[in-house]
Amino acid sequence: MSLPAAFLAAAEQLIPRERRFDDPLSTLAFGTDASFYRLIPKLVVRVESEEEVVQLLKLAHAEQVPVTFRAAGTSLSGQAISDSVLIVLGDNWNGREIRQNGGQIRLQPGVIGAQANAWLAPYGRKIGPDPASINACKIGGIVANNASGMCCGTAQNTYHTLAGLRLVLADGTRLDSEDPASVAAFQTSHGTLLEQLAELGRTTRANSELATKIRHKYRLKNTTGLSLNALVDYDQPLDILTHLLVGSEGTLGFISAVTYDTVVDHPYKASALIVFTDVESCCNAVTVLKSQPVSAVELLDRRSLRSVENKAGMPAFVRELSEGACALLIESRAASDSLLQEQIGLIMTALTGFPVEKQVDFSTDPKVYNQLWAIRKDTFPAVGAVRQTGTTVIIEDVTFPVEHLAIGVNRLIALFDKHRYDEAILFGHALEGNLHFVFTQAFDTPEQIARYSAFMDDVAQLVAVEFGGSLKAEHGTGRNMAPFVELEWGSDAYQLMWQLKRLLDPRGILNPDVVLSEDPQVHLKNLKPLPAADEIVDKCIECGFCEPVCPSKGLTLSPRQRIVMWRDIQAKQRAGIDTTELERDYQYQGIDTCAATGLCAQRCPVGINTGELVKKLRAQHADQGKAAGWLGRHFHAALQGARFTLHVANGARLMLGAPRLAKVSAALSKASQQRIPQWNAAMPQPERAIRFSVPVEDQRPRVVYLAACVSRVMGPAAGDREQQSLLGKTQGLLEKAGYQVVFPDNLDNLCCGQPFASKGYNEQAENKRQELIGALLKASRGGLDPIYCDTSPCTLRLVQDLGEQRLDLYDPVRFIRTHLVDKLTFEPQEAPIAVHVTCSTQHLGESQALIDLARLCSKQVVVPEGIHCCGFAGDKGFTTPELNAHSLRTLKDAVQYCDEGISTSRTCEIGLSQHGGIDYHGLVYLVDRVTQPRV
Template sequence: MSLPVTFLDAVARLIPKDRRFDDPLSTLAFGTDASFYRLIPQLVIRVESEDEVVDLLKLAQHDQVPVTFRAAGTSLSGQAISDSVLIVLGDNWNGREIRGQGTQIRLQPGVIGAQANAWLAPFGRKIGPDPASINACKIGGIVANNASGMCCGTAQNTYHTLAGIRLVLADGTRLDTEDAASVSAFRQQHATLLERLATLGRETRANAQLAAKIRHKYRLKNTTGLSLNALVDFDEPLDILSHLLVGSEGTLGFISAVTYDTVIDHPHKASALIVFRDVETCCNAVTVLKTQPVAAVELLDRRSMRSVQDKPGMPAFVQHLSENACALLIESRAASSSLLHEQLALIMASLAHFPVEQQVDFTEDPLENARLWAIRKDTFPAVGAVRKTGTTVIIEDVTFPVEQLAIGVNRLIELFDKHHYSEAILFGHALEGNLHFVFTQGFNSAEEVARYQAFMDDVAQLVAVEFGGSLKAEHGTGRNMAPFVELEWGSEAYQLMWQLKRLLDPNGILNPDVVLSEDPQIHLKNLKPLPAADEIVDKCIECGFCEPVCPSKGLTLSPRQRIVIWRDIQAKKHAGIDTTKLEAAYHYQGIDTCAATGLCAQRCPVGINTGDLVKKLRSQEADRTKSAEWLAAHFATALQGARFTLHVANGARMLLGAPRLAKLSAALTKLSKGHVPQWNNAMPQPEKAIRFSPAVSDERPRVVYLAACVSRVMGPSPGDNEQTSLYEKTRGLLEKAGYQVVIPDNQDSLCCGQPFASKGYAEQAEHKRQELLGALLHASRGGLDPIYCDTSPCTLRLVQDLGQTRLDLYDPVRFIRTHLMDRLDFTPQEAAIAVHVTCSTQHLGESQALIDLARRCSKNVVIPEGIHCCGFAGDKGFTTPELNAHSLRSLKDAVQYCSEGISTSRTCEIGLSQHGGIDYHGLVYLVDRVTQAKAL
């Protein structure tokens, strides 16, 4: 059914056009969350304020238009999709207020969970929920799903650590439980609603059998249905209302802020992996550990360990475990090292009488801990990575009473075999009896859907009826378990949930068919296809973990959305449907505005680099091969041309003035569709060609200095306080540290190939790379001397796939920390500096080292939040400047008190300087300023 014209007209007056999306590409892109369902919204609205939410709800109420709220869209059960109106959070939902030395924190729903913990870390605190998706999911979703996690249990979830909430009901009424005026007004306006909640609470508590059932159900981890425990835990109706919103999945109201009582984040941690001979022994050990000082106990069955046994860093014994082996990954945390060791002794003593097949003893080494936890964290993506193309990965989430865990595990394994899910694996939060099982499922035939239906019917009967457990422990009911809520809870509790739904959302406009549905087949409808599109991205499970680091998210598409649209284009083509319009829209949104830096791969559970797909698509369009070949063969001439262009631009600036040139340049860039680069105030002056030969008889240690082509062409901008070129500054620092600087022969002809690769000319790119590697091999005397490259993206490209080539290549961060620290004395400056960690620095594994170096140089270091990639992406800052501007839209406020910024890429620094309002320089400028040569 189409949306009413009156509603659409009213929304158009309320929300600017650039935050309303109804085109086929955008609605399809937003029609996907991390679940295996898909609904295409008719309208997507990006909201930036609570006032907008209030007004939209009033409009939706008036015209009976269903709405669904979305934060990050990492939900697994279909709770963040809609075929009506999807309301997504924009930029302005990231507020926080830290109280009482971190004992409380008030957060808006757009804050990513990991960011909240980063703010609390200096106080030794964290929020209680710790979902596996914490680096991507947002507070709104964490609260709305009552998410928990590995260490959270039931005591530290949102429901039990809630100190206050700000919400908007379906009729647009606001309530802030921490604001006396808001509470007073709400009591007056909604006296009837509050009285009804109070009555329902009294009736529920007076119903001894129902109250006992509710208390029993929430002794376990449980997110099936609405939070009925609010009716037995509280008698004050405002408390009942507040806690009903937790876990309501957007079906009872909009959560615009939440206050948490935080929990202690102990600094001392140790982990162990203990493998038992069978499930029974393993689960009996869990029962013992329940009384021990453990923070987390994760169970992994033999199949789950087999799924990761070949991964690097896995203990060798994992490959040779017996068929019925079952493991526990145990973590203990404490405030001090001595207390931790006491706890470890207690834990091991409690397990002494259990026969053990293999074990990795408790270790406090962070690297070893990370390897152990990788076993647990890599199980889900491991299944995703080997699944048959066209199938999806489904992760289910049940709870057995912990005393019956062993029987439950074995019965689930029997169901895997009965329904022929041979690849299914099982793991989970053993202390809570909470098990996740992962399997692959196709929905391309009626037979496959029927197999899934029969399996889920059996699972529901086993868990909910036979064991009295929870069908959804922490992933939320969604559409996935909505038909089974009554089976789990019984008719009386189920009808109580419907009473609450109709009391708070009488017209049923909030997220219909989620949590509660009158359609017993809703879990089998709107199943999401995952057609083959390209082998680079076919393993994508559309989880959304990649999105927080993508510079184009919110401007055009995120990596997840790029894959969604490309899959749809390929499926339509296969079906003979005309995709001309969709491909035209995708060209800008999917290809032109992708930075292709590969940060998405670092966050992707199955390691997909969406940028590789984009580069492949660019290469298919690359039709200027002869021009690329000419440039590769005449690179020095090309650099001269680039210097001349900068001369012309600088002359135009002096002739026309900066404001007029900026305006003219922007118009030309737009008219030429990005072919004419856009000028800005941070545009560099041309750099002179390098002419330098070291003394042949010099006995100092040698370092080969590779100045990247951008460093050789681009000098400081006219308004920069630093007018020394990067080359001169780097050479001076290296010589100060006692090095003889060697320059490769014919340097102006050399290039790592990155400019060619980014434009889709892979063959020319590799030719230039090999040519450069040969020159470096010669200059370094066969790899004897270290090679310093002054630009991290070039370093990254060179060090990849070196094979047998023996070159000791360094980016600025690694060279300074490994070769210069012992040769220089540092005197940190008082002035604040901003640090931008480039994408390539992250790929090189030098992020923390750069920050540590900056802190060695300055007493006040600022790392802007939420900026993972600057979006300049080689030359995108010139040709697609809106990508750079969007990525750095929050930079100026973040660095306003800094004297300068530092980075390790000259092109990135252009965009950072323009949008940050301060000069950004290479790291060497800062290091040179604060150091003196050590007396050796």
């Protein structure tokens, strides 16, 4: 069924075309979240203001059009998808207000959870919820799902730390619980609604059996159904309403801001791994630990330990554990080290007498406890990485009363065996009796769906009926558990939930079939296919963890969406469906606008680098192999050509003036479909070719200086106050520190191969890389001398897969911190500095080191929030400038008070200077300016 014409016409007037999506590629891309369900929306709308949400809801209410709200799409139970209208948060939902010296924080729904904690860190505070997806999920989803996590428990979730809420109801009415004028207006317009909520609260509290059941259910971790505890915990209708919205999964209203009472983030912590001989001992130990000073207790059954036992860094004993072994990962936190040690003593005393098979004692060493937590965090992706192509990974989430945890664990394991889920693993937040179990499932045949259905029926009976637990502890009801809400809660509570739904959403337009559904089979419908696409990405579980670091997200596609679309294209082709139009759209959306820097792999639970798929697809269309080979053999000619082009551009600037040249070049670039790069004021002047001097023999230590091809071609911009070349500045700094600087032979013909690799010419790229490695081996006397590469992307390409070749190769950050810091005296400047950590610097593991070096050089250092990749991506800043502009759209505001910016990639600095409004230089400029030789 299509959307009503009146709704579409009004939506077109309200939302600009560039923020409305109804084409097949976009709707499928947005119709995917982290769950194993898929619905294709008829219309996707990216909203940028509360007013737009209000007007859309008024329209939807009038025309009875179902709508679903979407934040990050990391939900696991099918609550962020729609076959009608999907309303997605745009850029302008990142507001925050810190109050009471960090005691409270007001947040808009587009803020990523980890970013909120970063803002609170200087105050020693954090928000209470700590979901595993906190680096990707957004506040809107955290509130709407009442998300919790490893340390959150039940006391620190959103419901219990809520200080205020701003919301929009289904009819478009706004309410801000912290604004007296808004409250007064709402009481006038919706007094009847408030009275009905108050009456429901009174009758629920008066029903002692129901009220007792509700209190019992929320003594446990529980996100099954609506938050009925609001009716027994509060008597004021406003409090009831705001707390009902928590955990409502977008079925009762839109959350446009939330105020949290924050919690203490203790700075001292220690972790231990205790492996017990059997499940019973392990679970009995959990009961004892409930009264001890622990902040987290994670249970891992033998299967989950086995899934990660061969991972790098795992303790060797994990492979040798007995079949019945069951482990607890325990963390304790405190305000001081002495208190922490006292707490550790209490915990270990409490565990005396339990049979322990192996243990890693409590450690405060970050390396040790990070390794221990890696065991826990790697379990879910470990299953995802080994699953059969075409199957999906399902992570279920139940709670047993903690006193029944042992029998619950054993009964779940028995169900795995009964239904032949041999790969299933079990782990969870043991203090709360909250267990996650992960298994793989195909939905290709009726038999497979029937198997899953029978398994879920058994799980529901075991958890909800036999043990009075909750079928969804923290992942939200969604579609996944909607058919089982009445089974878990009973008829009275279930009908009460429907009363609340119809009271707040009388036309049923908000996220239908989520939380409450009249379809008993809804959990078995609209199951997501995960067809084979390419071995590079076939392990993708579509969780969305990659999306926050992708520069093209919001412009075109994110890594998750690139994979979704390529899967769909491949499946359609196998089915004989014409994909010409889809592939044409994918060329720009998926391939041309991908920076291919691989930051997505760092966030991906199964390590997928979507950029590798894009490079592979580019290679399939790389049909200029002979020309690429010629350029590789005559690279000096290519550099001469690039210098000549920059000479022409600089001459045009001198003749026409910068404003006119910018206008003319923009027109030329558009007419040539961006084959001719667009000139801007940050464009470099041509760099003169290096004139080498023969090395002299002296007592100074030698360093081989590898000047990247961009450094050899691109000088400073005409308007840059720094007019010395990177080559000259670097050589001067190295000599200041007492080094003799030598260059490889035939440097102007050398290249790491990156320009060829990014275009898909892999053979030519590797030829150039090997040629350069050979020259560096010779220049460094067989690897005896260190090699300084002035551009981090080139360094990264060279250090990958070096094999037996001995090269002591450094990027600027690592060389300065390891070889120059102790040879120079630093006098930090007062002027503030902006730092851009390039993608390659992140891959090289030097991010924090770059920031630390900047802090040695300046008393004020700014690292702009939310910019993980500049999107210049080699030459993408020239050929696809909109990618660079989109990625850096927030840069100018972030660095407006800075004197200059620093980075470690010349091409990145072009885009950063253009969009930041300040000059960006290589790190060496700053280091040279504030240092003197150490006497």
